[in-house]
Amino acid sequence: MSKVTVVGAGNVGATVANVLAHKDIVNEVVLVDIKGDFAKGKALDSWQQAPIDYYSTKLTGTSDYKDTKGSDIVVITAGIPRKPGMSRDDLIATNAKIVVSVTKSILKYSKNPIFIIVSNPLDVMSYACLKASKSKPSRVIGMAGILDTARYRAFLATELEVSPKDIQAVLMGGHGDTMVPLPRFTTVAGIPVTDMITKSKLNKIVERTKKGGGELVKLMGTSAWYAPGAAAAQMVESIVKDDGRIFPCSVWLEGEYGVKNMFLGVPVQLGKEGIKKIIKLKLNTDEKKLLKVSAKAVNAVIASFKKMKLV
Numbered sequence: 001m002s003k004v005t006v007v008g009a010g011n012v013g014a015t016v017a018n019v020l021a022h023k024d025i026v027n028e029v030v031l032v033d034i035k036g037d038f039a040k041g042k043a044l045d046s047w048q049q050a051p052i053d054y055y056s057t058k059l060t061g062t063s064d065y066k067d068t069k070g071s072d073i074v075v076i077t078a079g080i081p082r083k084p085g086m087s088r089d090d091l092i093a094t095n096a097k098i099v100v101s102v103t104k105s106i107l108k109y110s111k112n113p114i115f116i117i118v119s120n121p122l123d124v125m126s127y128a129c130l131k132a133s134k135s136k137p138s139r140v141i142g143m144a145g146i147l148d149t150a151r152y153r154a155f156l157a158t159e160l161e162v163s164p165k166d167i168q169a170v171l172m173g174g175h176g177d178t179m180v181p182l183p184r185f186t187t188v189a190g191i192p193v194t195d196m197i198t199k200s201k202l203n204k205i206v207e208r209t210k211k212g213g214g215e216l217v218k219l220m221g222t223s224a225w226y227a228p229g230a231a232a233a234q235m236v237e238s239i240v241k242d243d244g245r246i247f248p249c250s251v252w253l254e255g256e257y258g259v260k261n262m263f264l265g266v267p268v269q270l271g272k273e274g275i276k277k278i279i280k281l282k283l284n285t286d287e288k289k290l291l292k293v294s295a296k297a298v299n300a301v302i303a304s305f306k307k308m309k310l311v
Contacts, residue, residue: 002027004236005071005110007102008078009033009061011222012118014042015229016075016236017059021046023233024055025240030071033078036063069109073239075232076102076129079119081223088121089304095119096128096310103132114239114274117142118232122175123250123263123298124305130252130263131311137252139274144175145248145265146231151212152181155205160196162188169193170281171209171248172257172265173294179265180290181206185281235270242272251275257283259295262302 006017009031017029033039039061047059060067068074079095082088099119106113115133117140119125126142133140148171157164166189173180183202186193193202208215216224238245246269253259256278257266267279283291 003071004073004075005030005032005068005106006075006077007032008076009039009042010077011225012229013077015225016077016232017043018046019230019233020236021050021055021057021059022053023237024057025237026057028058030068031059031061032063032065032068034063039063065105065109068106071106071110071113073114073116073236074106075116075118075236077118078102092121092124092301092305093308095125096305096308099125099128100132100310103129107133115140116232116235118228121301124301126250126263127302128305128311140252141235141274142250142263143232143235144250145171146234147228148175148179148209149248150227150231152205152209155208156193159201159205160188170267173291174264174298175250177210178294178297179210180287180294181209182287238270239272239274244269244271246279251278256280257291262299264295264298
């Protein structure tokens, strides 16, 4: 795979493009934004970084979807954040129209690309892209779990005073307050995390993870971009390399975990065709209950989207 398009040249999209360029695994990254000069400037800045940080990936910015022709992977970050006084349905309607429009524009010039969705509300925007693209479900993937597990692992690394490199974890469910961290599947250099931290401290970290995005908005007045951008770039890398890595992602479920016809976060194996395999964990009774609650919350948002009849 040689060409990746990133739609949306804001903080998250520009970070995806920049991190991906640094990985030096694709020939070209195209940054698309309705503000063409803005996208050109971000891409040019990253391209001028190439001789310093020693990568060859070409970066271009544009507002013309013709420049995305022949894209193998498309990362969609476009959309607006929720504003004061804006209802959840208003946000869904606005961002779903953007995602549907972007998807259709991409498909005019690229045949059957893999879509990675970053726009929020994440699970619903993934659904909108799937319906608009009529792609195989394995080729539309939502980025949420990688970011959520990264926050969880970072908080644990701080608390335990260990390297985040040694922490492995799995989270499931929707992207938000109903996400389902799984301490039972969390390890530090192979050691169960429950052997290294008290239950009360672990619970506090789990709750902080659930509200991780909100914490950053309070601190900065805007949503995060370094970690989300890097998370999406990591997904692209795994697909391009076809190296069989397993990540938690929002994917279309058809009965797995008792969930059907909706996007929800579960562990999957990524590869050159998108999702190679959905990993089926043996959840205990409490974990199943939490996942069911999360699925119900996500389904309610999808129901709101369906009523809008945008696709």
